[in-house]
Amino acid sequence: MKVFVINIDKCVGCHGCQVGCKDEHCGNDWSPYAKPQPEIGQFWIKVNQQERGAKPHVKVTYFPVLCQHCDNAPCIKAGRGAVYKREDGLVLIDPDKAKGMKQLVDSCPYHAIYWNEQEQLPQKCTGCAHLLDGDHPISVPRCFDNCQVGAILFGEESEMDLQGTEIFHPEYGTKPRVYYRGLPKRFVAGTIYDPAAKEVIIGARCTLNSVDGKVAAIAETNNYGDFWLRNLPEDDFTLTVTAGKKTKILNVSTKEMDIGLGDVPLA
Ligand code: SF4
Numbered sequence: 389m390k391v392f393v394i395n396i397d398k399c400v401g402c403h404g405c406q407v408g409c410k411d412e413h414c415g416n417d418w419s420p421y422a423k424p425q426p427e428i429g430q431f432w433i434k435v436n437q438q439e440r441g442a443k444p445h446v447k448v449t450y451f452p453v454l455c456q457h458c459d460n461a462p463c464i465k466a467g468r469g470a471v472y473k474r475e476d477g478l479v480l481i482d483p484d485k486a487k488g489m490k491q492l493v494d495s496c497p498y499h500a501i502y503w504n505e506q507e508q509l510p511q512k513c514t515g516c517a518h519l520l521d522g523d524h525p526i527s528v529p530r531c532f533d534n535c536q537v538g539a540i541l542f543g544e545e546s547e548m549d550l551q552g553t554e555i556f557h558p559e560y561g562t563k564p565r566v567y568y569r570g571l572p573k574r575f576v577a578g579t580i581y582d583p584a585a586k587e588v589i590i591g592a593r594c595t596l597n598s599v600d601g602k603v604a605a606i607a608e609t610n611n612y613g614d615f616w617l618r619n620l621p622e623d624d625f626t627l628t629v630t631a632g633k634k635t636k637i638l639n640v641s642t643k644e645m646d647i648g649l650g651d652v653p654l655a
């Protein structure tokens with residue numbers, strides 16, 4: 389059974405995977421695996437860009453998303469025989485049987501299925517099954533082959549290192565065959581300064597407590613007065629900043645977004 393492993397920490401946002409997919413599928417009819425992918429409007433693999441935090445504490449994350457080739461796939465249930473799972477785990481839409489089945493687009497919680505108006509077909513990533521099955525110079529998915537930094541891996545589940553990986557949106561319950569490393573977690577960051585001295589404070593202790601009082605993260609400000617509290621859950625917290633005899637307490641919430649506090653005076 390095949391799996392993809394995507395390392396968000398390695399992805400540099402070059403879109404090489406997206407370009408490789410387009411090159412492989414636009415203008416090429418790989419029936420019975422898939423009809424040609426339209427040149428515009430479809431991204432069988434899409435590199436999402438997330439800008440997180442607020443200036444100057446900003447992180448940019450590149451996040452490739454493709455069909456998750458789910459073992460408990462809602463698209464298969466909705467497809468009434470037009471969508472099927474292969475023995476190697478890949479999920480394919482049959483381009484003959486799925487003609488006119490626009491409702492399949494809404495069946496995928498990952499928004500991985502696109503509508504081809506001209507062909508009247510729902511379409512998505514095939515795992516490049518035509519390359520895996522056929523006698524081609526490249527016998528792996530093009531997105532994997534095109535990724536120059538090794539952010540996308542593909543192979544037999546039994547031979548892949550899945551330790552420390554996570555699935556995207558486990559709450560959907562679809563049992564994806566795409567695993568991720570480095571899925572973004574929330575952060576709280578800021579710069580602590582002394583307003584009287586007009587200087588940043590180095591070595592200020594920043595402690596984040598959850599509402600039940602447990603310590604969630606601790607950091608000290610660096611030579612620029614900056615602190616970063618990383619790998620946080622989505623929750624409400626109290627931030628306590630101390631330096632010498634000075635203390636400041638702030639309420640912060642990572643429920644909706646990462647938090648860049650900017651300059652924080654400690655008087
Ligand atoms: Fe189906 Fe969407 Fe899961 Fe792919 S990600 S198998 S299209 S439900």
Ligand code: SF4
Pocket residue numbers: 408409410412413432433454512513514515516529530531532
């Ligand atoms: Fe596109 Fe093939 Fe990668 Fe799927 S496996 S995203 S079809 S290049």
